[in-house]
Amino acid sequence: MKIPALLTMALLLAASASQAQPPFGGPDDIAYASRLWQALIQANLVGSNAIQSKAYPGQHPHGAVLQTIYTSLNLEGQDNRLIVKRNYGGDGVSVQSVAENPDRFLAAVTVMYQRPGYDPDNGNWFWAKYLPDGSLDKNPKGMQLAGRVAKVNPPAGCIACHNAAPGGDMVFTK
Numbered sequence: 001m002k003i004p005a006l007l008t009m010a011l012l013l014a015a016s017a018s019q020a021q022p023p024f025g026g027p028d029d030i031a032y033a034s035r036l037w038q039a040l041i042q043a044n045l046v047g048s049n050a051i052q053s054k055a056y057p058g059q060h061p062h063g064a065v066l067q068t069i070y071t072s073l074n075l076e077g078q079d080n081r082l083i084v085k086r087n088y089g090g091d092g093v094s095v096q097s098v099a100e101n102p103d104r105f106l107a108a109v110t111v112m113y114q115r116p117g118y119d120p121d122n123g124n125w126f127w128a129k130y131l132p133d134g135s136l137d138k139n140p141k142g143m144q145l146a147g148r149v150a151k152v153n154p155p156a157g158c159i160a161c162h163n164a165a166p167g168g169d170m171v172f173t174k
Contacts, residue, residue: 024127025136029147033128033136036113039075045084046109046134055088055098061161063087063107065098068173073113081114083171106132110158112171119148123169127158 040046051069058066065088073082088098088105098105109130118124129137129145136144139157150157165172 024147024149025138025143025145026147029126030136030144032126033130033144033146036073036075036111036126036128037130037134039073040084040109040111041134043071043073045069045071045073045082046130048103050086052102055095055102057095058087062110063089064093065089065095065105067098067102075113078115080116083112085110103132108132108137112158112162122148122159122163125159125162129158 037046044051053067053069055065055067058064062085067086067088069082069084071082071084072079086102086106087108087110088102089107090105093105109132111126111128111130113126113128114124115126116124118126126147127145127149128147129149131137136146138144139150145158148159150159162172
């Protein structure tokens with residue numbers, strides 16, 4: 001018995017849909033985030049030789065104390081806008097304690113990297129949240145936080161929050 005062409009097409013579409021990338025945290029996002037982390041290390045923006053900026057009081061979800069660097073970064077031949085936010089927390093954290101020993105209190109590094117054509121609806125930002133060792137942090141569902149983080153799950157996540165930034169560029173501070 002032959003399978004009708006329509007049924008064959010439906011099976012192929014179902015197989016294709018099951019292999020579709022999740023909205024964030026998929027293999028392509030994870031691979032890109034890894035390459036981005038390596039470029040951040042090379043630029044001394046993360047890691048043991050990271051350039052330090054002035055610490056200031058922060059707020060949830062980033063941390064009690066923050067450092068933010070606004071710059072550009074060349075990744076894969078593209079020189080694009082970059083925001084690196086170091087998020088500090090833990091017992092005894094303060095602006096002074098971070099200034100004296102940033103490695104002790106570093107909880108995470110959040111990154112916004114603008115990639116032309118990546119996500120035009122949201123300023124073409126690629127989002128990633130790294131743990132201090134460069135591995136990707138995960139949300140409560142176990143999804144790695146890289147890519148279009150929480151684009152399909154408002155009102156939580158990077159995109160949902162940053163949509164409220166003044167100026168329409170998803171950036172709260174300049």
